[in-house]
Amino acid sequence: MRTYVTLCLLFSTLLGFSQTASVKGQLQGPDKEALAYVNVALMNAADSSLAKAGISDESGVFEFRALKAGNYFFKAVTLNMQDLTKPGLTLTDGQLLDLGVVGMTAKTLEIAEATITATRPLVEVRPDRTVFNVQGTINSTGADALALLRKAPSVTVDNNDNINVLGRAGVLLYVDGKRLPLSGQDLSSYLQSLPADQIDRIDIITNPGAKYEAEGNAGIIDIRLKKDKNLGANGSVSTTASQGKYGQANLSGTGNFRNKKINLFGSGMFGVGKRFDNMKFYSLQNDIIQDEINENLSDARNGNYRLGLDFFKSKTQTFGFLVGGNIHQSDRTNFNRIELSPQSNPEAIDSILVANNTVDVGRRQQTYNLNYRFDDGKGKVFNVDVDYGNYRNTTLRYQPNLYYDATESNIVTEVIKQYDTPSDIDIYTAQFDFENKLLGGLFGAGAKFSRVVSDNTFLAFDQTNGVYVMNDSVSNLFDYDEMVYAGYVNYQRELSKKWNLSAGLRVEQTDATGNLTAFLPELQEPPVELNYLNWFPNLGLTYQISQQNSLSFNAGRRINRPDYNVLNPFNNRLSELSYEKGNPFLKPEIVNNVELGYTLAYRYNFKLGYSHTTNQITRLIAPDTIDPRAGYITWDNLASQTIFSFNVSAPVQITKKWNAYFNLNASHIDNQADYGNGAVVDVQAFTYNIYQQHTIDLPFGFKGEISGWYSGPGVWGGVFLYESSWSLDLGLQKKFLHDKLNVRLSASDIFYESGWDGYSDFNGLYSTGGGRWDSRRVSLSLNYRFGNDNVKTRRRETSIEAEQKRVGG
DSSP: OHHHHHHHHHHHHHHTSOOOEEEEEEEEOTTSOBOOSOEEEEEETTTOOEEEEEEOOTTSEEEEEEEOSEEEEEEEEOTTBOOEEEEEEEEOTTOEEEEEEEEOOBOOOOGGGOOOOOOOOSEEEETTEEEEEGGGOGGGTTOBHHHHHHHSTTEEEOTTOOEEETTBOOOEEEETTEEOOOOHHHHHHHHHTSBGGGEEEEEEESSOOTTSOSBOTTOEEEEEEOOOOOSEEEEEEEEEEEESSSEEEEEEEEEEEEOSSEEEEEEEEEEEEEEEEEEEEEEEETTEEEEEEEEEEEEEEEEEEEEEEEEEOSSSEEEEEEEEEEEEEEEEEEEEEEEEEETTOTTSOOEEEEEEEEEEEEEEEEEEEEEEEEEOSSSOEEEEEEEEEEEEEEEEEEEEEEEEOTTSSSEEEEEEEEEEOOEEEEEEEEEEEEEEEETTEEEEEEEEEEEEEEEEEEEEEEEETTEEEEOTTTOEEEEEEEEEEEEEEEEEEESSSSEEEEEEEEEEEEEEEEEEEESSGGGOOOOEEEEEEEEEEEEEEEEEEETTEEEEEEEEEEEEOOOHHHHOOOEEEEETTEEEEOOTTOOOEEEEEEEEEEEETTTEEEEEEEEEEESOEEEEEEEOSSOTTOEEEEEEEOSEEEEEEEEEEEEEEEETTEEEEEEEEEEEEEEEEEOSTTOEEEEEEEEEEEEEEEEEEOGGGOEEEEEEEEEOOEEETTTEEEOOEEEEEEEEEEEETTTTEEEEEEEESTTOOOOEEEEEEETTEEEEEEEEESOOEEEEEEEEEEETTOOOOOOOOOHHHHHHHHHTO
């Protein structure tokens, strides 16, 4: 009832604001195709000065709001089309003028004169997100999705490949607008199998609105894959080879055919290669010193494909189908060696444990999407998405644990184990979204149903006299079934020429059950039941101080639910003395985020953030309660986490041929928890991250790039304090064959300083350590584009662009 009253008050308040005029329309080309990202402007008829400037969206729709009554003319300018001018627009107070479909005419080109220079900026800051344009960086060559995220603004990746945004953990990963249900090592493996050459851009949404699901404390990262929108047949073929300590290579291709009725598109990739990561730990617990070495090597084969069809039934209706798949197969070896000695005499080694693990890993993924979209071009939009995805993961680990004497020449004890841990995940979703004009603004509403079913098997075997026998005391099954029912409303409008408002409310009902099935009756535990209703309001305000200065305010509430990986109480052992396990008693964490932003001259962006999380789910390192020598990693709820953050994003044109981009993140983190018996978390850390990229036009058509990052000390999880690290990359690019062939050469982490070092001190276990991986590499990439999109025109500065430069846009 209170929610209903609040919404009524909100809408009645909005009615009280005076309505101002607006103009909208849709740009289409000669074949009735939507023209996206066209420069548009509304000019004052009296003196041809700029009244409003903008850009058309992906559907070709543009809109100017908060206009005064008066006389105007409309302009639209883009490459390959004749400049369009539409005069004689007269607006009265409160008028909503719809220009309908505005057609543009193809430009007649003289190929002999042609050169195009059209490059997207590396980073775009939009009202609701930050866009990292991967195609704008040469040094993405040879990288994968996880490596790109390390370079993305506001994003950091820790030593366990956990992804943080603005210092906050719990980010939700999407691919092409669809949520990835993976986490932990499964997510890391998927991102490492996705080559950068297939990625168009990465959208970083730190405070999503009510339309987006509330999962993900740190917001949403949406990885958008390449999709050609040109008419006719187009495509590209790419190959990349890179060499670090080991070699990697992949071959990929994209293609599409588009006409007035259909758009058929697809892509595929196959890659092979090895990668390594090494870790060292020196730990002290129960008066025992452990000097540990971990060396991991993975020999992987990856492949993926996407195939989609859009059918344009009419100008307003589109039906779409998309199917995608991913396969990953790897053979992994893990060398784990631990020296054990008493704290009183560290030089007197008691014994040495050596565990040479071999692991066979398989990952298979299939996703399907059906879509229907109605858009009348006048503000009314109805969209339906139905999705199904299945993920089949297999892991078979062979683990011989050999205890040697101090000389490491005689085996004292031998314990050989084998683990078979397959997991199957099925995801079903249906989503409905509706938008329409209301009270001078845009009203939206929608609903979503999602179900995640995860079946996890953990079978542990002991070898006795050459025969493997299942150990029923540590083997079990864990089934997780989660259903989320959600609905939302949101509203946005211009309150005045300077003020804009967006507000929304989302409600989600979560019903989840985690069922542990033990093989011994005395180990059986009751199911974990999670049933709760949550409300997630959000509010956004922008204030245009002047033509080149604007402020923004965003506040929202989000949730992070524990998933099957962190709930499952399996003991996943790296060796007899080192393992990790889940926690079936985890609670969902709730975060309240507040952000204040300032934009100068449409280019320089500053953001202050505050977030407070209750029941923060975090990773902890602790000693085993039974074996005084053993330690483990688990998940638990902190009492609270408070983060203050600051971000600066600044593109700078140093000279005509030298462009730079700088991004600074800084945050102060305060973790608090008391688990009793002296297990207290009281950790404060200030951390910062600096990313910079310089792109320089060189003689003879070459383009060079220098980029790098520096990460200051900080905290991972609840208690691990890490030291600073940095990386420097170099890149060179040259185009041939009338710009159809693009050749890139890059060198990453050339000084090999991107590793990590740090320590933790919690509940009687002190541990210090560090790690390195195969980050120093040299890569060569060739990309050849074909089709009818290779038309070149002379690039000239349009009147709109000249005016935007004058006012700083």
